[in-house]
Amino acid sequence: MKALDEHAIRLSQAGEPYEPAAEKLPPWKAAAFWASAIFVCVGVLYVAGYCLHMAWKAWPA
Incomplete structure (x- = not known):
């Protein structure tokens, strides 16, 4: 038991x-x-910007 206590x-x-x-x-x-x-972040921003641009163009005047 003494060895266990020392351990x-x-x-x-x-x-x-x-x-x-x-x-x-x-x-x-x-x-x-x-x-x-x-590059992935820039690509995501580019695609989001393109989608917003196309949505803006398609919006009825």
Whole structure:
């Protein structure tokens, strides 16, 4: 039982458990992700603007 108590004490004093650092992305992968995200946002805005433009043209005068 004494070994179990010593083990519990060591665990309580250990603090945060060790976790290996997360794997970092290469810079080109991060840049490709952000570039594609920007292109998608610009495309969505373009399509929304086009739809609004066509709706404005179709509105009866």
